[in-house]
Amino acid sequence: MQQKRKTTKADATRRQLLDAALAVIAERGYAEATVDRIVEEAGVSKGVAYYHFSSKADIAESILVEGIGDLIASFESVAAKAPSAREALVTMVELFASVIFKNAAFGRFFVAELWRPGRAWSEVMRGYERRLLALLEGQLVRGQREGTVRPELDPSFESVALVGMVLTTTLYYIGEEGESLGTLTERESLFVARITDFVHHANVPSAVRAG
Amino acid sequence: MQQKRKTTKADATRRQLLDAALAVIAERGYAEATVDRIVEEAGVSKGVAYYHFSSKADIAESILVEGIGDLIASFESVAAKAPSAREALVTMVELFASVIFKNAAFGRFFVAELWRPGRAWSEVMRGYERRLLALLEGQLVRGQREGTVRPELDPSFESVALVGMVLTTTLYYIGEEGESLGTLTERESLFVARITDFVHHANVPSAVRAG
Amino acid sequence: MQQKRKTTKADATRRQLLDAALAVIAERGYAEATVDRIVEEAGVSKGVAYYHFSSKADIAESILVEGIGDLIASFESVAAKAPSAREALVTMVELFASVIFKNAAFGRFFVAELWRPGRAWSEVMRGYERRLLALLEGQLVRGQREGTVRPELDPSFESVALVGMVLTTTLYYIGEEGESLGTLTERESLFVARITDFVHHANVPSAVRAG
Amino acid sequence: MQQKRKTTKADATRRQLLDAALAVIAERGYAEATVDRIVEEAGVSKGVAYYHFSSKADIAESILVEGIGDLIASFESVAAKAPSAREALVTMVELFASVIFKNAAFGRFFVAELWRPGRAWSEVMRGYERRLLALLEGQLVRGQREGTVRPELDPSFESVALVGMVLTTTLYYIGEEGESLGTLTERESLFVARITDFVHHANVPSAVRAG
DNA sequence: TATGAATGAGTATTCATTCAT
DNA sequence: AATGAATGAATACTCATTCAT
Numbered sequence: 002m003q004q005k006r007k008t009t010k011a012d013a014t015r016r017q018l019l020d021a022a023l024a025v026i027a028e029r030g031y032a033e034a035t036v037d038r039i040v041e042e043a044g045v046s047k048g049v050a051y052y053h054f055s056s057k058a059d060i061a062e063s064i065l066v067e068g069i070g071d072l073i074a075s076f077e078s079v080a081a082k083a084p085s086a087r088e089a090l091v092t093m094v095e096l097f098a099s100v101i102f103k104n105a106a107f108g109r110f111f112v113a114e115l116w117r118p119g120r121a122w123s124e125v126m127r128g129y130e131r132r133l134l135a136l137l138e139g140q141l142v143r144g145q146r147e148g149t150v151r152p153e154l155d156p157s158f159e160s161v162a163l164v165g166m167v168l169t170t171t172l173y174y175i176g177e178e179g180e181s182l183g184t185l186t187e188r189e190s191l192f193v194a195r196i197t198d199f200v201h202h203a204n205v206p207s208a209v210r211a212g
Numbered sequence: 213m214q215q216k217r218k219t220t221k222a223d224a225t226r227r228q229l230l231d232a233a234l235a236v237i238a239e240r241g242y243a244e245a246t247v248d249r250i251v252e253e254a255g256v257s258k259g260v261a262y263y264h265f266s267s268k269a270d271i272a273e274s275i276l277v278e279g280i281g282d283l284i285a286s287f288e289s290v291a292a293k294a295p296s297a298r299e300a301l302v303t304m305v306e307l308f309a310s311v312i313f314k315n316a317a318f319g320r321f322f323v324a325e326l327w328r329p330g331r332a333w334s335e336v337m338r339g340y341e342r343r344l345l346a347l348l349e350g351q352l353v354r355g356q357r358e359g360t361v362r363p364e365l366d367p368s369f370e371s372v373a374l375v376g377m378v379l380t381t382t383l384y385y386i387g388e389e390g391e392s393l394g395t396l397t398e399r400e401s402l403f404v405a406r407i408t409d410f411v412h413h414a415n416v417p418s419a420v421r422a423g
Numbered sequence: 424m425q426q427k428r429k430t431t432k433a434d435a436t437r438r439q440l441l442d443a444a445l446a447v448i449a450e451r452g453y454a455e456a457t458v459d460r461i462v463e464e465a466g467v468s469k470g471v472a473y474y475h476f477s478s479k480a481d482i483a484e485s486i487l488v489e490g491i492g493d494l495i496a497s498f499e500s501v502a503a504k505a506p507s508a509r510e511a512l513v514t515m516v517e518l519f520a521s522v523i524f525k526n527a528a529f530g531r532f533f534v535a536e537l538w539r540p541g542r543a544w545s546e547v548m549r550g551y552e553r554r555l556l557a558l559l560e561g562q563l564v565r566g567q568r569e570g571t572v573r574p575e576l577d578p579s580f581e582s583v584a585l586v587g588m589v590l591t592t593t594l595y596y597i598g599e600e601g602e603s604l605g606t607l608t609e610r611e612s613l614f615v616a617r618i619t620d621f622v623h624h625a626n627v628p629s630a631v632r633a634g
Numbered sequence: 635m636q637q638k639r640k641t642t643k644a645d646a647t648r649r650q651l652l653d654a655a656l657a658v659i660a661e662r663g664y665a666e667a668t669v670d671r672i673v674e675e676a677g678v679s680k681g682v683a684y685y686h687f688s689s690k691a692d693i694a695e696s697i698l699v700e701g702i703g704d705l706i707a708s709f710e711s712v713a714a715k716a717p718s719a720r721e722a723l724v725t726m727v728e729l730f731a732s733v734i735f736k737n738a739a740f741g742r743f744f745v746a747e748l749w750r751p752g753r754a755w756s757e758v759m760r761g762y763e764r765r766l767l768a769l770l771e772g773q774l775v776r777g778q779r780e781g782t783v784r785p786e787l788d789p790s791f792e793s794v795a796l797v798g799m800v801l802t803t804t805l806y807y808i809g810e811e812g813e814s815l816g817t818l819t820e821r822e823s824l825f826v827a828r829i830t831d832f833v834h835h836a837n838v839p840s841a842v843r844a845g
Numbered sequence: 846t847a848t849g850a851a852t853g854a855g856t857a858t859t860c861a862t863t864c865a866t
Numbered sequence: 867a868a869t870g871a872a873t874g875a876a877t878a879c880t881c882a883t884t885c886a887t
Contacts, residue, residue, distance in 0.1 A: 011850060029330035032243030036878060046852045051879065053850090109329045116383050118320045119240035151413070158381060158406055165380025166373045172327050173372045195369055202362070203414035222867070247861060257869045259864085264867095268861065433846070451752035454665030458882060468848045470885085475846095479882065531751045538805050540742045541662035573835070580803060580828055587802025588795045594749050595794045617791055624784070625836035644871060669857060679873045684858065686871090 015053045017043040019067070022060045027106030030113060031061055031121075058121045065114065065122065068107045069129040072100060076136040086144030090204075091197045093137060094167060098193045101171045105180045112168045134160045141204075150204045159204075167196060226264045228254040230278070233271045238317030241324060242272055242332075269332045276325065276333065279318045280340040283311060287347040297355030301415075302408045304348060305378060309404045312382045313396055319386075323379045345371045352415075361415045370415075378407060437475045439465040441489070444482045449528030452535060453483055453543075480543045487536065487544065490529045491551040494522060498558040508566030512626075513619045515559060516589060520615045523593045527602045534590045556582045563626075572626045581626075589618060648686045650676040652700070655693045660739025663746060664694055664754075691754045698747065698755065701740045702762040705733060709769040719777030723837075724830045726770060727800060731826045734804045738813045745801045767793045774837075783837045792837075800829060 021043035026034040036057050040047050054060045075096050083089035101108035137160035144150030174192055232254035237245040247268055251258050265271045286307050294300035312319035348371035355361030385403055443465035448456040458479050462469050476482045497518050505511035523530035559582035566572030654676035659667040669690050673680050687693045708729050716722035734741035770793035777783030807825055
């Protein structure tokens with residue numbers, strides 16, 4: 002118990018650092034985020050940052066891994082429960098957009114690093130990306146089996162397209178309208194509907210849609 | 213004449229610097245591209261870089277402005293000549309993807325900076341972005357008038373989605389298959405077709421498509 | 424008894440720290456030996472190092488003082504028992520070389536710190552050095568009285584020369600041949616004989632030697 | 635010529651840095667010498683240090699290499715000119731001691747690094763050391779041929795012993811008496827004579843010496 | 846006695862930019 | 867136009883030491 006309390010406090014420090022880092026990185030990007038600013042924002046000394054993480058890159062990677070990890074967990078849950086690929090895809094896209102709406106900082110960091118040349122992140126990070134894309138791809142393939150996704154579509158291509166599109170449009174929207182706090186506003190929900198509608202039309206065979 | 217030759221030589225140096233800068237930036241991103249590496253790659257001295265450009269950011273912005281400027285010019289030409297919005301959009305998307313295929317370095321730089329928080333570039337750069345998006349938007353509106361784009365689509369939303377999707381999928385494809393030299397290969401053309409098909413389905417009303 | 428057992432355990436921890444510190448210092452020198460590495464090597468926590476020692480320098484000094492202290496004790500015993508200066512000197516040199524052979528880490532640390540500019544060690548350490556040199560010097564003076572050391576030799580000079588020579592040659596030998604475990608090998612004994620022979624010739628007047 | 639002047643100025647800066655670095659290192663050793671102190675001492679900015687050298691270690695290595703290089707050149711000249719091994723050895727030892735007398739800073743740095751565990755210096759440095767020892771060794775072998783060095787001596791062993799002895803005794807002497815400026819004082823010459831006498835007795839066969 | 850989280854001053858190194866030539 | 871030496875502020879990272887538990 003004594004032990005536990007200590008561990009908890011150390012974990013709290015770790016969390017503060019991650020939160021502060023995300024905030025600072027979101028402001029000006031990874032490269033311009035300084036460790037000094039991060040620890041100042043977190044209200045801890047510089048030393049602890051290096052006690053808990055091995056480097057600035059390690060901090061950033063932890064943020065990305067954690068964020069994508071959560072997303073992957075949600076996607077997996079959706080994949081397991083959704084009665085149809087169509088519903089799974091819609092929910093996934095909604096989830097993804099929601100996450101970005103609620104944490105634009107993470108979205109910005111993610112989009113900036115996802116296609117960044119010469120990325121600093123390890124193979125671990127790439128593995129996470131692949132898993133995220135694979136979950137989308139899986140539902141697209143399932144949709145083709147179920148007849149709700151056009152057979153001529155390339156699932157691998159489209160999973161990337163979906164991620165790129167959701168990220169870019171949502172961030173663009175936030176840039177113009179401001180970030181969301183708490184639950185999505187009506188306008189935001191409308192916007193998400195626009196994405197799912199777009200995807201729906203792109204995917205579904207005319208015959209089915211007409212029906 | 214003396215004057216002209218000199219100017220020409222100066223222009224050549226400027227060109228060398230821009231090309232070298234793009235190559236270096238493409239490798240590891242803007243932040244990790246050093247002026248030292250750029251002048252080394254260009255084979256000129258450090259001082260001359262600051263004779264031709266006011267700062268490192270100025271070099272980078274010149275690259276972006278030039279690249280997007282060319283794209284805008286092409287788009288404008290397409291917009292003026294295309295007999296229908298539908299054809300204009302397809303051509304624009306093809307053009308865009310081609311540019312990236314032939315110059316992945318530029319594509320990577322563009323995608324990294326387009327949604328980057330706290331961007332270093334001036335309003336000039338934002339103006340270019342807006343013009344690029346406006347040209348796509350214009351054709352989407354035209355398409356709605358012509359009945360080949362679903363009226364419920366938001367042209368502003370979709371122009372952003374198009375740019376994001378084309379950039380991300382093309383770069384992803386290049387990452388897996390390697391960059392193109394010279395004209396597009398058959399596989400690359402097939403890939404571009406996949407994008408236009410996706411867009412087509414997302415845009416066109418069922419009735420029209422069915423027809 | 425409770426007391427004693429505790430003391431014993433505390434002493435064990437102290438011993439572990441000293442041994443670990445010597446090992447770490449021997450690897451890369453005092454400056455590059457970190458307290459973190461030392462406690463890791465010792466298998467104890469960081470705090471405990473500062474419970475037993477007041478500083479990193481204190482740990483290092485303890486090692487040196489202990490090592491030289493042992494050497495001094497041996498030298499004193501030799502000085503008391505040896506029937507002649509000549510035998511005393513030979514035994515001292517043999518002892519010194521043996522100690523280094525069996526603990527190259529200590530030898531390296533000693534030689535590095537002995538002539539180091541701006542040494543971190545206190546006057547205590549200097550006192551030990553002086554005592555060690557004085558014991559050698561004492562036997563040289565005795566040898567002069569006994570007629571086995573040339574009168575024109577400066578005992579102060581030579582005591583330093585002996586220490587320097589034994590340290591450097593032995594470490595050089597170890598560097599080439601590897602450290603000794605347990606008793607000295609035949610080759611090592613041969614090497615030590617080489618040192619004593621050298622010293623013998625340098626010291627002894629021709630008349631005596633010839634005799 | 636314009637060119638030459640520039641080069642000269644750059645070289646002067648380089649020299650200033652090396653001199654300053656030696657002074658600072660001599661004070662407290664390599665590990666405690668900071669680049670800040672060095673550039674302050676040299677009266678230049680921090681940046682130039684890294685323009686001329688790749689790292690702090692590079693600066694230090696340059697000092698060592700230069701110093702030993704000079705010594706090697708002198709030794710080679712002596713080896714070529716000396717009529718006998720005996721004279722060559724005496725001159726070499728005198729030269730070596732003189733260099734240290736006139737530049738104790740270098741001597742201290744040299745002795746500290748020569749047997750330092752986990753040395754930072756490259757193979758280049760080791761090569762220099764070997765060449766220095768080889769030149770001494772060469773004269774010892776020659777002396778054995780000429781009959782002025784006892785055949786039972788191991789030249790490899792003794793070359794190391796000589797270097798160690800000269801370095802340690804000279805530095806010890808300087809520590810007690812202070813460094814020399816300009817030519818050697820009478821006392822210092824006397825001290826050097828003491829070394830050569832010691833070496834002489836250690837080397838020469840009794841028969842010869844008696845003769 | 847022992848733990849390990851936290852501190853913060855210190856350090857090497859980088860790099861955009863300037864400037865004398 | 868061009869060179870390359872020089873500047874100095876900024877930055878990631880280290881590490882001896884402290885301290886609450």
